[in-house]
């Protein structure tokens with residue numbers, strides 16, 4: 001459930017008319033709803049309430065905006081980070097270093113040092129050499145790094161190839177059959193406290209079966225390691241729960257996921273860690289855009305909007321679907337293509353789609369844009385970096401300003417050797 005709805009013929013974000021935001025901030029602009037974020041955080045937490053011990057770390061890559069992170073920090077969430085930049089954001093938003101989990105396949109030695117220095121709570125090790133480096137660095141700093149080993153369970157999550165991470169050919173995790181010996185070697189190192197395992201098999205998952213199979217495999221490995229005398233007190237189950245991008249296509253609810261987790265992990269006697277991203281932020285945001293032209297196409301009309309692939313990359317990158325809705329719907333529907341102004345044919349949000357009829361100057365939104373939206377934006381075609389707004393009841397605030405070309409140009413220089 002979200003708080004973007006048509007009331008009295010026009011779309012609101014909570015109690016703020018969308019048109020009001022467009023007028024004050026301009027378009028394109030991402031609009032987040034605080035109440036929706038809070039609701040999603042609570043629904044997710046409640047779904048796991050039957051579990052004896054949990055830790056939830058929001059996958060910051062999904063939406064690293066400081067205001068968004070602040071809302072989630074207030075809900076008691078930690079952060080799952082994949083860079084020192086994300087760590088800085090998590091800390092700036094008020095998340096505790098101890099509640100931060102450092103994931104990622106390419107952490108540099110410098111990253112490991114910075115994270116240790118800040119007191120990051122857990123390192124998810126992706127390969128043996130990384131664990132050895134972490135141990136050395138921690139020891140040299142007089143510290144002990146708390147770590148888990150990320151395993152690749154070789155399970156197909158059944159999602160888009162570009163967001164699948166748990167198959168043997170993917171770059172993530174260590175092969176599960178090599179994990180027991182590797183865990184033993186890492187656990188023997190000074191400077192490293194190996195405490196458990198981690199996995200994450202993919203994103204936008206609609207079928208719980210592969211997740212369950214992967215959890216069963218990792219649970220068996222955890223019990224095997226404990227049986228061999230290792231301390232295993234945490235298992236990080238990753239993120240990946242899907243969201244409804246398209247009306248009528250409904251993913252498993254957090255409650256159903258929670259029931260599965262409770263059943264599968266019964267008796268593990270560990271703290272279960274979660275790294276949800278999309279399921280928390282996805283439907284808490286929309287991308288508000290204005291129609292520039294409706295261009296009669298050869299086959300279908302093209303609705304050309306002022307948002308483009310640089311603002312919302314998902315359709316161009318993954319053929320992703322985002323519902324498109326008029327802010328002032330007339331009730332009339334048409335079949336059209338929707339595209340942005342960027343000079344690439346791939347800058348297309350939808351083809352042959354039945355949508356609300358819109359005309360030049362109308363406002364519309366792309367829904368479910370709160371996760372992997374603004375965070376993946378670029379300035380391609382020298383377009384401004386898209387701004388972000390958060391709504392709270394009848395108030396709203398700009399939470400990331402539009403970075404205009406003048407600012408981007410100011411960060412560049414023509415070198416002396418080109419100055420005549």
Ligand code: LLP
Pocket residue numbers: 059062080103104163165200202203204238239240241275276277278279314318371372
């Ligand atoms: N944990 C790890 C280790 C991950 O790699 C990811 C996502 C998550 C948690 C959060 O997954 P979520 O709950 O959000 O599905 N840009 C793509 C998604 C990339 C996801 C990468 N990893 C998209 O727009 O669909």
